[in-house]
Amino acid sequence: MAQAIFRIWRGDSGGGEFRDYATEVTSGMVVLDVVRQIQAEQAHDLALRWNCKAGKCGSCSAEVNGMPKLMCMSRTSDLPLEKPVTVQPMKAFPLIKDLVTDVSWNYRVKKKIKPFRPRKPDEKDGTWRMAQSDVDRSMEFRKCIECFLCQDVCHVLREHRLLDEFIGPRFLVHIAALEMHPLDTENRLEDLRKEHGIGYCNITKCCTKVCPEDITITDNAIIPLKERVVDVSYDPIRRFLARYRRKASAVGLAS
DSSP, X not given: OEEEEEEEEEEETTEEEEEEEEEEEXXXXXXXXXXHHHHHHTOTTOOOOOSOSSSSSOTTEEEETTEEEEGGGOBGGGSOTTSOEEEEOOTTSOEEETXXXXXXXXXXXXXXXXXXXXXXXXTTTSOOOOOHHHHXXXXXXXXXXXXXXXXXXXXXXXXXXXXXXXOOHHHHHHHHHHHTOTTBOOOOHHHHHTTSOGGGOOOOOHHHHHOTTOOOIIIIIIHHHHHHHHHHHTOHHHHHHHHHHHHHHHHHHHO
């Protein structure tokens, strides 16, 4: 058992401050345990969001010592308890109260993404066939628990506040899961380039670093999507052929 100081942000959209709470930390506790202990014993009106305490619901996202984390997966044994441990809400989203932020923007963004559109089944027996390797490729992205830590750490959203122009790494992962599905036929590449702002991502890999599900967001999702967009939109041979076809079509109509 050890005595520790937890410096927790208290306030709402109108302002606030960090407050220090001295509390006892026992072996095996995670940050969520400590915050709930403080809520029960010292700050009954402390607002926080949590549910499963198993790292699977994504509810208890916050910033612990400046790093976006799930509080239920942040062990106190990994923290320097000789110093105050800061716990604050995610910075990328509007603050509601204390450690609770408004993440509804994420759900509005998801509605803008074209949904899964499967190809027609085999005409002979009415079934779909696909290689297991193609299925496995997109399964990694299905592990996302929508904790939005990757959104919080992304500098495009966190620092530059380009929420109207960039959908963020979580939804680039969502699009990758759709685009790489062997049955999907929808084309989202032009949307990625224009509406979803994939060009804003400069692949710093900070989103991959904070993902609690260890999804390789940058290398396996974002970079392949960038490559597809470049191939379609900027490939000089494709552009030449497209221009040639337009001219040929115009000549044909004129004749």
